Amino acid sequence: AVAGGVAAVALVGVGGALVLPGGQGGDGRQQSAAGSPKAGITTTAAETGAAKPAVSAANLLGAFEKLLPGGRLTQTEARGTDERSSAKNMYATPYVQGVYDDGRGKAAISVGINRVPPGTQEARQNTQCPDKAFIAYDSCSTTKLADGSALMILKGYEYPDKRSGTKLWRAELVTPTGQFIDVQEWNAAAEKDAPVTRPEPPLSAARLTALATAAEWRTAADAIPASQWPKSAPNEPKGPTGSVSATLAGLLPKGVEIVGKGNADPEFGYVVVDDGKGASLVQLNDQPDMRDVEGELFGADAKVLPDGTKVVTHQSAGDKDIAGIVMWTVDTIRPDGRRVVISAFNSGAQTTAPTRKTPALTLSRLEKIATDPKWNTLG
Template sequence: MPVEDHESHDVDTDLFEDRLGIAMRQAGDSFEADRSGLVAAGAVRGRRLLLRRRAAVVGGVAAVALVGVGGTLLVPWGGADNGRQSVAAGRSTPTAPAENDGKVSGAELVHTLKKLLPKGEFTEEHGRGTDAEPLPYAQVVFDDGKGPGAVSVGLNRVEPGSEQARQWTECPDRARVSYDRCTSSRLSDNSTLMLFQGYEYPDRRVDTKRWSADLVTPQGHHISVSEWNAAAEKDAPVSRANPPLSTDQLKQVVTAPAWRTAIDAIPKNPKGQDSKSQDPKGQDPNAQAPENTPTTPPGADGAAISQTLASLLPKNVGVVSKGGQETEYAYLVVDDGKGKSLVQVNVQPDMSDVEHELFGADAETLPDGTKVATSQGRGEKGATGVVMWTVDTIRTDGRRVVISAFNSGTQDSAATRETPALTMDQLREIATSPKWQPLG
């Protein structure tokens, strides 16, 4: 996975797949950097701002899939646990609608969600209105007689036609995210809908399922509905075979007009921030860099990174499949005749301001000034027997190239071979190659 989406053990796993952008923005400064997070963390999404880059080095702070990863939860948590609160947590919110001046209260959002769900019992109701920060949401635990399941909806704006809008409704790469089914389609009103059926934990160590629907309209409304087959997304026993809503029912809930009305009630410029421009990581791609600070150079083209990586492979290693992002990140699944091995690389410009956090006193300095740090350990997703070997480098101009290899074709499946297809010496040779220099 790319360098800004890290999952390291249980805590960072919370961040990678489904922690929200807004919670990340609130929690970012409180995280401490660790080497595994720095070298293996999540999706870069283009590195548009210095703020984004600074978030990259704090142990998975910018993470979460993906990852704008398909199926990510949009609920913008607050609270002392920095966004890792259970969906079933929090004091119940009254569900009776209230009079207001155009704003939509948390109680009204909860009321709307309950009306859109089938008949059943509701507990653990909680919501945040359109006049509260960071963003509105509603959540309930719903039981249709087959066991309780958490259901949550989050509301936000995105820039119509932007990369962020596309990311929210693009099915994730199976080499990076394990799931059962995902579809992305265009509706009659030109909205884009993604329906995702996956798991709370990518390594499936717990059988908690997470199904979701993400809708982005041409006007920039973003509605995200998520559900689980447990009363909480984490740390709650599985209470039913599947989440309570079918994909058709998820579609009905996420496309309800009431959510768009609520998004229209979100203040356009809370505290000087234009919320419509927030991306899946909770950062504002249109924000201005601090005064007297240069903006971050554009990231290297993802296709060029993939081609360069392939050109640097040993002759006995063949490429089975490939993928990546538009900028800064690419991966290859390779095979040397002994089994598949995932190899991934990030190429990031202008990382000098965080060099001291990435490279300690034990880093090697080459004659040309390039610093090199290496690590060998278990894969960050905890899959059985998976190891990750990494070489991290930074040039004197601040250009960072970090490459990792695994002894499996994906990060969340069991090991298929004893060691990665590339040795540490080969990884080092690739990372320090002058071929990366022309990539801008």
């Protein structure tokens, strides 16, 4: 996707909630919960390479059944590496899924198979544990395997507010050659709108690891037509530099305590503040040139500052699945296209219940932060 990996976040006008990997959201990093791998379509640039024999849907189903002993599989479906999307004349990403019953309750399990450009930030993000400010989970770990692959095991939930008790556990594997395997399992017979059938998904972390690292999926990843492989980018273009989280922290008003802060990312950052009335998440995206979407995001009613910066504000509900959560946003774009968009919540995380009636920072304070000249010094 996980918007790749599970870790990135985009704000209003960029994307909504967090996106998980596995072809779910285009977000390279943003979407609220894992969708079925069958939704992903590979549309990236061609890379030369010898053609590999196709892996059929029947082959994938056979591997799926072999790798899930000790139970019964029903409602299975799969898509091989030689199948095209019904919507577009292009190859669709292969997957296999079904309902597994080991006698302790039915559980949906899926395996998505894709490729990512090896050695890139996108590849790394797919196996980085997400920040709990944006996605609820019980545990997460990333391990480097002997062959150089990275494996993330995440035990979380289908819904950000943990409603209905539906748990989603996943294993994300990225190999040094760019094979990307996304295994997901639930404690229900379907990912959404199905009753919980067991306390936890059926596969332990060890069994998730065994399923994700099975050679059959790597063979299928190599069989994705070479014309659909993402182009390798060993020398990624130099992007913005600096830390958004650190800069944001330095622009906060007196009287608020920082109780949480994001990592040193040059385009996205956040702080969790508390003014004595409850925790409040404040997050910010700094994007270097967004003139191509200026007309969509900044209409005739946008406020124009003396230096030409356009400003729009939004007051809305936050995550639709969390009652009472409020999000205030100030979106700005400078004449050179630099877009700084900041949002504040009346909760310490996007995925938790409100801790206060309104965000800790007013709209005028958010505008002052977003239009501060310090953002011009990043990148």
